[in-house]
Amino acid sequence: MHPARRFWYAHDMLMNNSIALGTVALTLCVCGAAAAKPVAFVGGLVITAHGPEIPNGTVVIDGGKITAVGKAGDVTVPADAEVRDCKGKVIMPGLVDTHSHIGGVGGADGSGPIQPAVRVLDSINVRDTGFKRARAGGLTTLNVMPGSGHLLSGQTVYLKLREAGTLEEMAFITPQGVPMGGIKMANGTNPMKESPFPGTRGKSAALVREQFIRAQEYRDKVQKAGGDKDKLPPRDLGMETLVTALDGTRMVHHHTHRADDIVTVLRLKKEFGFRVTLHHCSEAWKVADEIAAAGVPVSLILTDSPGGKLEAAEKGPATASVLVKAGVKIVYHTDDWITDSRFFFRMAAMGMRSGLGREDAIKALTINGAEILDLADRIGSLTVGKDADVIVLSGDPFSVYTHVEETWVEGKMVFDRSDPADRLFATGGYGAGKDSAVYLCCAGNGNWMWRSEDASAQNGNDTSIGGGQ
Secondary structure, rough: OHHHHHOOOHHHHHHHHHHHHHHHHHHHHHHHOOOOOEEEEEEEEEOOOOOEEEEEEEEEEOOEEEEEEEHHHHHHOOOOOEEEEEEOOOOOOOOOEEEEEOOOOOOOOOOOOEEOOEEHHHOHHHHHHHHHHHHHEEEEEEEOOOOOOOOOEEEOOOEEEEOOHHHHHHHHHHOOOOOOOOOEEOOOOOOOOOOOOOOOOOHHHHHHHHHHHHHOOOOOOOOHHOOOOOOOOOOOOOOHHHHHHHHOOOOEEEEEOOHHHHHHHHHHHHHOOOOEEEEEOOHOOOOOOHHHOOOEEEOOOOOOOOOOOHHHOOOOHHHHHHHHHHOOOOOOOOOOOOOOOOHHHHHHHHHHOOOHHHHHHHHHOOOHHHHOOOOOOOOOOOOOOOOOEEEEEEEEEEEEOOEEEEEEEEEEEEEOOOHHHHHHHHHHHOOOOHHHEEEEOOOOEEEEEEEEEEOEEEEEEEEEEOOOO
């Protein structure tokens, strides 16, 4: 079938062409919402990420929120609750990934090294199977970013892994009604290219400094205008974005590896006052005290195999414990596909093997990431009143034998390992699930046709659904 005839998630189009089917779907949704009731996870080891672990604990969720957490004898389970026996299992908060590239993201192009007006949210495909893999790994919140081939490649977006048909349904939304996110920047070798990109580290810093000075001047002109449209400078989307970094509204998420590059970022932070999280930080262990003195968090990634770029040659799992001992807040990230979202726990486990404490490892996957994304009031720990983002594990989170059995987002199960369709995304290799997609295609006679393609049926199974255009 020609790719141009393939339409992912064809039910959206069916609803537009069939009032009857749309009415049925709406009725089912309404009935499902009405039937929602509390859920109690009982009998498992509860890891809250903000206090001591609770053996034989209970977590109750209702209305998309956590309503009770505690020892079995201290929590009253509602009479109408669905009780889920978690004996021998672990219940903990959904994981927070502060650096991901799933969703088929793009970013800035080759026209310039600094492009703050670019929004990664305009490039994301919410139907990308990467989101299913992330849920299978226990992830419930992501910071999805453009790449690091630019000094500034655009705006990131913070996503809750709800089942959604549009990005707006998945995004965290600010009180002003816009998706939340930060700004992606980078230094080191990635953005060093032929002109107009910089060829040296010194030129890289100079270009960034010039742009922030322009943003300061733009901000001052806007403030001086006092709301007078005749005095306002011409609107500049890029400058508006940089101003949000200057005023601390947006976190700068900065790709950096070498110790000298890390210090350059700290120097720019001190000069312009923006908030920043350092990402990757292969040589952070060399400048741990400087990072701690600047009060800057670090988002780490670990890989199992050697190789890669030269500036990451001195990366190692002991960096996490070195930073924590120096007083630095740390988190882990996947950089998916660099590390598959399904293996997120393994990075913290490797950190523990090199001296990181268990409590710090748990926080590095959960609450610390929530704090960096300014979302700690909603996610990151099993706390009464927070979103009901919960995962159920078959055993200890840092055991290689443990699996994520269930992932819940705002009180709705979005991954169930016992479901063969979900299990595929937990165990399959590259491209898992892409051979079981359902398409809507034109049959060539004026009719639309469902086409189900799976690995066991090379030609697929076709079912006509009547007239269409």
